[in-house]
Amino acid sequence: MKMRIMHLEFGRRAHGGAKQVILLINALSEDDFEHILVCQESSELATLTLKNCKTLPIPFGGALDITSVYRVRDIIEEHKPDIVHVHSRRGGDLWGALAAKISGIPAICTRRADDPESLLAKFKYSHFQAVVSVSHGVQEVVKNHCPENISQHIIPFCVQEKEFTHSPNRNWLNKKYNIPAHHQVIASFAQLSPRKGQADIIVSMPDILAENPDITCLLFGRGRQKENYQTLIDRYQLNDHVKLCGFTKHVNRILPNIDVVLHPVYAEGLGVTVLQAAVCKRPIITTPVGGIPDIIEHEKSGLMIMPGDFGQLKDAVLRLLQDKALAEKVGNHAYQHVTRSFTPEAMAKKYASLYQSLFTQETPDVAHVDEDQSKY
Structure with missing residues (x-):
């Protein structure tokens, strides 16, 4: 019965x-x-x-x-x-x-x-x-x-691995979001909320771009902070590098094209974004809050920074973009852990x-x- x-x-x-x-x-x-x-x-x-x-x-x-x-x-x-x-x-x-x-x-x-x-x-x-x-x-x-x-x-x-089987297609991504072909791409997928850390990403971008100007940052999500974040982007003159992309139902198609996934949250129950990035073998920068340490181990399956530390965020982004071997290693370790246990x-x-x-x-x-x- x-x-x-x-x-x-x-x-x-x-x-x-x-x-x-x-x-x-x-x-x-x-x-x-x-x-x-x-x-x-x-x-x-x-x-x-x-x-x-x-x-x-x-x-x-x-x-x-x-x-x-x-x-x-x-x-x-x-x-x-x-x-x-x-x-x-x-x-x-x-x-x-x-x-x-x-x-x-x-x-x-x-x-x-x-x-x-x-x-x-x-x-x-x-x-x-x-x-x-x-x-x-x-x-x-x-x-x-x-x-x-x-x-x-x-x-x-x-996370359902079979939902994330798209192959990379950077030409499609570049055309859809107006990204220069020579740019590396970092991205965040989360509700536009102070606890999700998008403001930290925006504020850190001028220092990141000072060392590597060939970067585009895509911020996916909707929420009440949209106007405030656009104001920050305007204040720092980042419109050519930081884009508020709104909510998307195509995370599974976008993720394989992202060089580094950013999730610098201040609080998080577990982190579906982190699971999704891991199943796509994307290198992740996140914080040791809430349930994140259940998924990510610093230096093994991603990089951890402290919430609100702009310097650590900048260094982590530049490090993963420059060190392809490290990015591949942490992406593969995250994939193995998530596809085994989640x-x-x-x-x-x-x-x-x-x-x-x-x-x-x-x-x-x-x-x-x-x-x-x-x-x-």
Whole structure:
């Protein structure tokens, strides 16, 4: 008999954390599981057709929408899942947990970000049977708020290697983004947000260009900082070298053409961008925050700098652009680590064990992620 899992994901876009829900549903055995996906009615997820899954869009007004408890409860009582798996925050975690508890259904929460918890965190987590963190860094935040009787687990994000099979095509990239043919290309893929470090990249560019003027920097992403970042680009007269490219659905086609990927974040749950760059064997510059050290080891699979250190960022960029052997070495090591430990199959296996343990009230096999598989 199949176990029925009800997933709650209220993100508006079908990338980032929401994409991980799609990968999980697709990777879990169809012989053992069937799924219900409860999502926001105006979201991209609501338009998708997933195998072995019934999608149920509902109105959702965010953290203050207490009426969502009753909407989720009604779905639980109609569809009778064996487990409720809450993936979303912004109120979805609390309201989902309460709905599951009212209905008497075991619930799991996956915590994806390493930002500080709210004052309601301990109350929220007390309504789950298990809390999953996507990295050791996230668990460091969670463990201070999670009651001792709630089991905690680390199950990392994954990347689907078969989605990243494009060959390099620099002529295409140069034409699309107006890049001089002789330029090397560095790039960032992230929401335009202070915590993602794009401002640090822009401010560092004049010093980088002073030593190597043949560089173009592409900043992919959308967010409220767009105008502020364009103002910085204008102030430093960088329009010929730094381009705000907006959000792209073609990361898999762009990445193979990038010489160095930049991810100088101030906080990060795990870092899907880092996983994607690694599976493309791209050299990565990032920071030792949140879950990043679960993926990258300094000098072995990438270069680490301290958040906000413009000098370190400049030196790391110039070093990887100049030292092709080092760039190839760290790219290959990152690829080997990620394709071994951060696959959809590995993620699904750990969640399947956790689901089964809650269903049978046995001890799962994923209380701790093996150190040799997910963290250097």
